[in-house]
Amino acid sequence: MHRIAVIPGDGVGKEVVPEGIKVLEAALPGLGFEVFGWGSDHFAKTGRMMPEDALETLHKYDAIYLGACGWPTIPDHISLWGLLLPIRKAFEQYVNLRPVRCLPGIKSPLAGRGPDDVDMLFIRENTEGEYSGAGGRVHIGHPTEVAVEVPVFSRHAIERCARYAFERARERKKRLVSVTKSNASRYAYVLWDEVVAGLGEREFPEVTVERVHVDAMAARMVMRPDSIDVVVGSNLFADILTDLGAAIQGSLGLGASANLNPEREHPSLFEPVHGSAPDIAGKARANPIGAIWSGALMLRHLGEEAAAANIEAAIERVAAEGEFLTAELGGSASTHEVGDAIARELKRA
Secondary structure, three states: OOEEEEEEEOOOHHHHHHHHHHHHHHHOOOOEEEEOOOOHHHHHHHOOOOOOOHHHHHOOOOEEEEEEOOOOOOOHHHHHHHOHHHHHHHOOOOEEEEEEEOOOOOOOOOOOOOOOOOEEEEEEEOOOEEEEEEEEEEOOOOOOOEEEEEEEOOHHHHHHHHHHHHHHHHHOOOEEEEEEOOOOOOOHHHHHHHHHHHHHHHHOOOOEEEEEEHHHHHHHHHHOHHHOOEEEEOHHHHHHHHHHHHHHHOOHHHOEEEEEOOOOOOOEEEEEOOOOOOOOOOOOOOOOHHHHHHHHHHHHHOOOHHHHHHHHHHHHHHHHHOOOOOHHHOOOOOHHHHHHHHHHHHHHO
16 A cells, blocks of 8 residues: 655644545545654754655655645745755656636635636646756845846756646646746746747647736636636746635635656655645644645545545535635634544545
């Protein structure tokens, strides 16, 4: 059976991950979970977000299930570059996949929009771009201090991510939107446009490709979400747009994601997108649906399609009934109660 490395991490991650595990076990008994107490607490004790041999340890598992990373006592760039980004880069998790779909019974902030209007799949290049880590600071602390952050775009990284997006588009409605900003970025995003267009012409002629600038895409997601199916974008652009997507869904707590190594040479990582949410941590108010949905994405990646589909169906039924929803969705249920309701729905089905 599949072996899963679990990193609850920080804040509400420690609350939503147990609910995710509860639902995963209801959907597919016999999964093997091992919990690692890495994150900000580990940093406070050791000065590191995870041990030096963490990547070697994680590589022994079939998948990684992460709750959240970050805490106010640690600068965000330290917590992020100390845990999540090294995992993504070392394990070639070059696809970040995020479904953006309105659930039945949950009101979107977009007036008159619902499940029939919002069903998008975002594919984000996950190892390069604006999060490459190339750059530095000079004259630190002086009035002349300069900071340089250099986005890195390679033909190889763009093409492998775009190919994955084309494959998903071919499976769905055969429509792909490529998000770019090549009017202002004359080199990196011109290369992006050329690679995506060339790949489409050579290998995916049946898929219609549309190039949309990121600012226009943000407006389109709000004004015409029904016109969007599969989207591919850079590390930064797709990161921002998918948080907008979670807001369109009704809550950041609904956002699920998968950091994929499609070749399966390394373990992939699955996490909700809401972060550690220090303002509500420890209050049993965190929405576990994003974590549970991420667990479904994990099972699908591991080849357990039926179990993944059962979890997603249980989420939809609980959402539609409306009895067990957290406060930001208009309900009064606790984190634990939502997880229980979804697990019960799985067993009932």
